[in-house]
Amino acid sequence: MQQLTIIPPRSGVSFILKKGQRLTIVDIEGEQVSDFICYNLHDKAEYLSSGRTIDYAETIFLTTGHPFYSNRSNIMFDMISDTVGRHDFLLTPCSADTFRIIYGHTEPHRGCFGNLCEALKEYGITPDNIPVSFNIFMHVTVDEDNGKVSVLPPKSKAGDYVVLEARMDLLVGLTACSAEMSNNYSFKPIGYRIE
Amino acid sequence: MQQLTIIPPRSGVSFILKKGQRLTIVDIEGEQVSDFICYNLHDKAEYLSSGRTIDYAETIFLTTGHPFYSNRSNIMFDMISDTVGRHDFLLTPCSADTFRIIYGHTEPHRGCFGNLCEALKEYGITPDNIPVSFNIFMHVTVDEDNGKVSVLPPKSKAGDYVVLEARMDLLVGLTACSAEMSNNYSFKPIGYRIE
Numbered sequence: 001m002q003q004l005t006i007i008p009p010r011s012g013v014s015f016i017l018k019k020g021q022r023l024t025i026v027d028i029e030g031e032q033v034s035d036f037i038c039y040n041l042h043d044k045a046e047y048l049s050s051g052r053t054i055d056y057a058e059t060i061f062l063t064t065g066h067p068f069y070s071n072r073s074n075i076m077f078d079m080i081s082d083t084v085g086r087h088d089f090l091l092t093p094c095s096a097d098t099f100r101i102i103y104g105h106t107e108p109h110r111g112c113f114g115n116l117c118e119a120l121k122e123y124g125i126t127p128d129n130i131p132v133s134f135n136i137f138m139h140v141t142v143d144e145d146n147g148k149v150s151v152l153p154p155k156s157k158a159g160d161y162v163v164l165e166a167r168m169d170l171l172v173g174l175t176a177c178s179a180e181m182s183n184n185y186s187f188k189p190i191g192y193r194i195e
Numbered sequence: 196m197q198q199l200t201i202i203p204p205r206s207g208v209s210f211i212l213k214k215g216q217r218l219t220i221v222d223i224e225g226e227q228v229s230d231f232i233c234y235n236l237h238d239k240a241e242y243l244s245s246g247r248t249i250d251y252a253e254t255i256f257l258t259t260g261h262p263f264y265s266n267r268s269n270i271m272f273d274m275i276s277d278t279v280g281r282h283d284f285l286l287t288p289c290s291a292d293t294f295r296i297i298y299g300h301t302e303p304h305r306g307c308f309g310n311l312c313e314a315l316k317e318y319g320i321t322p323d324n325i326p327v328s329f330n331i332f333m334h335v336t337v338d339e340d341n342g343k344v345s346v347l348p349p350k351s352k353a354g355d356y357v358v359l360e361a362r363m364d365l366l367v368g369l370t371a372c373s374a375e376m377s378n379n380y381s382f383k384p385i386g387y388r389i390e
Contacts, residue, residue, distance in 0.1 A: 050246070051287030051327035054344060056296055060285070061342030071323060073292035090255070090285070092246030097268030101251055128266060132246035132327070144339040147256030149249060 004028070004191030012115030012175035014123065016041060017166045017194060022080070025174065026191035027137050030158040033177035034190040035093045035112040035133040038076055041169040044125060046070045050089045050132040060142065062089055067167070068134070076170060081163035084156045088138035090149065093130065094179035103180065112175040120173050130173075136162055138182055153184035199223070199386030207310030207370035209318065211236060212389060217275070218359045220369065221386035222332050225353040228372035229385040230288045230307040230328040233271055236364040239320060241265045245284045245327040255337065257284055262362070263329070271365060276358035279351045283333035285344065288325065289374035298375065307370040315368050325368075331357055333377055348379035 004026055007013055017023050017038070025034055040046035052069040054060055062068070064082045067075040092098075095113030099105040110118075117127045137156040142149055176190040177183055199221055202208055212218050212233070220229055235241035247264040249255055257263070259277045262270040287293075290308030294300040305313075312322045332351040337344055371385040372378055 045321075045323040049287065049327075051285065052292075055286045055293065058344050059342040060337055060344060071287075071325075073290065073296065090246065091250045092244065092266075095268065097247075098250065101268065126240075128240040130266075132244075142255055142337045142339055142342075144337055147254040147337075149253050149255060 002193050002195060004193050007174065007176040007190045007192065009176050009187035009189055010109065010178040012112060012119045012173060014119040014171065014173050015194070017170040017172050019166050019169050021166050022195045023164045023166070023172070024161050024193045024195070025136055026159065026161040027154070027156040028158065028191045029188040030156055030160070031154045031184045031186070032156070032188040032190060033138040033154060033182045034136045035116065035175045035177055036136055037116060037131060037133045037173045039125070039171045040070065041171045044123065044129070044171065046072050046074070047129070047131050048076055048134065054089060060089060062087060075167045077164045077166045079162060080165050081161070083160045084137060084162070086139050086155045088135040088140035089132070090140060091132070091135060093133045093175070094177065094182070098179065109178050111178045115175050115178065116173040123171055135177070151181045197388050197390060199388050202369065202371040202385040202387065204371050204382035204384055205304065205373040207307060207314045207368060209314040209366065209368050210389070212361045212365040212367050214361050214364050216361050217390045218361070218367070219356050219388045219390070220331055221354065221356040222349070222351040223353065223386045224383040225351055225355070226349045226379045226381070227351070227383040227385060228333040228349060228377045229331040230311065230370045230372055231331055232311060232326060232328045232368045234320070234366045235265065236366045239318065239324070239366065241267050241269070242324070242326050243271055243329060249284060255284060257282060270362045272359045272361045274357060275360050278355045279332060279357070281334050281350045283330040283335040284327070285335060286327070286330060288328045288370070289372065289377070293374065304373050306373045310370050310373070311368040318366055330372070346376045
């Protein structure tokens, strides 16, 4: 089996995932979130859409068997394996503004948002093109009565993973998340493998 | 008091809402959803972001007192009055694809998505620029255990309304929603007033 590529703590990468290829994303040490976004490689105005995906899946908890849709309602990839079963698709990548507004930091980290911007810049993606991300291993609960959103420690243990299979050629952005609360206050790496 | 402008059933409009102006959106007959999207009038790459707004509000149920954020984490407007208290910010505007995928229609209506595209075309907004909408009066529940998303009849009665106050100059798209399930299987008009 091919080795994992490592995304160091609080950083991000971009790469191409061709139609039919499988992407395995591994929580190497446990309780670490990985923000995922993607675009149609050949027309980057087509991007992964939380709203379309949740609408068609009729659940906010996406897992094995769910197709993930673009803003144009095309299937971009399927999740074909998932050892955790709890990820978030409501929230945006953490950013300097997140750290400023939610955490009150005065010299904020650029967050997953800044890391994705940097990693995708070479493909012509601008900050305004970064949509709501699929936040793998992120444990977000919603109180069904009052709507309250809570960010809890991830349910993922060391070695847990998801596998995504591309249904079109994709440009992918992927991070080891930078937000304290999302990762139970410890920043760890994320591993990935393309097969 | 200024008269209401009427959006006929299954249609949409666009208009400018200047900073400080108040927009009242009225469910004239009851149980009718209105999809709302907006852009910074002077730089339309800045748009209303469900992810940023939910993240900072820490709830999926936005109501009186909540600021609504752009993708750049700027406040676009505040909700200053709300006689219903239940709206949706998870789902995308209904579209021909929605009707095809969810309802199985073979000759689908263009939906709120198509209506918004048409109404905003003159301002240079393309279909790929239509984000997740704030679906006023839409009654969406989330099962906190399994994440299941359900669309129920709106809680709004005839005459119920929300009031939004712009915090920047906005280009607004607004509809009388076209999806059967969202409106308890009856298509009605929506009224609005700018003050």
